[in-house]
C-alpha cells in the first residue's frame with residue numbers, strides 16, 4: 264500500500280463465503296457489515312475475510328490479496344500462513360484452501376486459541392503473468408526480480424527507534440519492538456507493485472510468532488528451510504509433514520521472505536546492547552510441498568492436517584495431537600550439492616528421489632541429441648537425492664539433481680539459494 268492509501272476491508276457475504284468453499288457449518292449468524300455493504304459470515308469464532316489492495320497498479324487495473332483471519336484479534340500465539348508467493352507453485356494453493364476450510368470449522372468450535380492469518384494467494388502479480396501457455400510466477404516480469412528475494416532488513420530502522428528504551432523485561436521488549444517494527448514498515452517507501460506486495464505481506468507477517476511460507480520445488484520430496492536456532496521448534500512440523508530433508512542456515516543470501524521475518528530478531532540483537540534480553544520472537548520456515556506437479560486432494564488435506572497438528576503443539580489451536588514420528592536429521596543449506604548439466608540435452612536420470620548416493624557417483628546422463636554423446640552428471644558429495652529437475656531437457660549448467668550433503672561444501676559463497 265502507498266502511505267496515503269487506506270487498507271480496504273470488506274466483510275464477507277455468506278453466499279460468497281459458501282461459493283469460495285468456506286463452509287458455514289454449524290452455528291451461524293449473519294449481521295450487517297459496519298460499512299453497510301454485504302454481511303459478515305460468522306461461523307462461530309471470529310472468522311473474517313478481507314481483501315488488501317496493492318499500490319502502484321497500472322491505470323484501469325486493481326490487484327488484491329485475499330486474507331482470512333481466525334481467532335480473536337490480537338490473541339497469541341499469532342500464526343501467519345501464505346501460499347503462492349511463487350505464483351507458479353500450485354501445491355500450496357491447495358493446502359491453504361484445506362487449511363482455511365478446517366480453520367473455519369475449528370473457529371466455529373472455539374478451538375482457535377491464538378490468531379491465525381492465511382493468505383491463500385500471496386502473489387496476484389505473478390498470477391497475472393501468463394506467457395505462451397504457461398505462467399511466469401517466480402520472477403516479476405516488470406523488474407526481473409524473484410518474488411521471494413529482496414525483502415528489506417528493518418533491523419537498523421527499528422534499532423534506531425528502540426535502542427534507548429529497551430529494558431530487562433523480555434515480553435515488554437518484544438511488544439516495544441513489534442510496535443516499532445510496524446512503524447518502520449509503514450515508513451518504508453514503495454516505488455513498484457512488487458515493493459507494495461513485499462510491504463503488504465510483511466505487514467501481515469512480521470509480528471507473528473509463527474510464519475509458514477508454502478512453496479514447492481521442481482520434482483522433490485517434502486522438505487523445509489529454516490534457521491538453525493528454530494529447528495528444535497520446527498522438527499515437530501517436519502516430522503508430521505514427513506519431510507525427507509530440512510535445510511538450515513542463519514543467512515541464506517538473497518533476503519527471502521521467511522528470513523525477513525525470523526532473521527530480523529538476531530539482526531536486531533546485534534544492534535542493541537548485549538545485556539538487553541530479546542528472544543527469537545518469530546519462528547519462520549519455508550515449506551516445500553514436494554514438486555510442481557505433486558497435486559493430490561487427499562495429500563493436500565493430509566498436509567493441512569499435519570500443519571494444524573503442529574499448531575496444536577504450539578498452542579495456537581486447542582487439543583492434543585497424536586505423537587509425531589521421528590524427524591529427519593537436518594543438514595546445512597551450505598551442504599546442498601546442486602549437480603548441473605555439463606551440456607544442453609535430454610536428461611536421463613540414473614538415481615531416483617530418496618536414494619542415497621556417494622561422492623563421484625553418476626546421478627544422470629545428459630544426451631546431446633546432435634552428437635549422441637551421453638555426458639555424465641556427477642555428485643560432489645554423499646547424501647540423499649531429494650530433488651530432481653522436472654523438465655527433461657536442460658540448458659548448460661542447469662540443475663539436474665540436488666543432494667543433501669551433511670557438511671558445508673567449499674566455495675558455495677554467500678548466496679546459498681537459487682536465482
Ligand SMILES: [Zn+2]
Pocket residue numbers: 349352411478479
Ligand atoms: Zn518457491
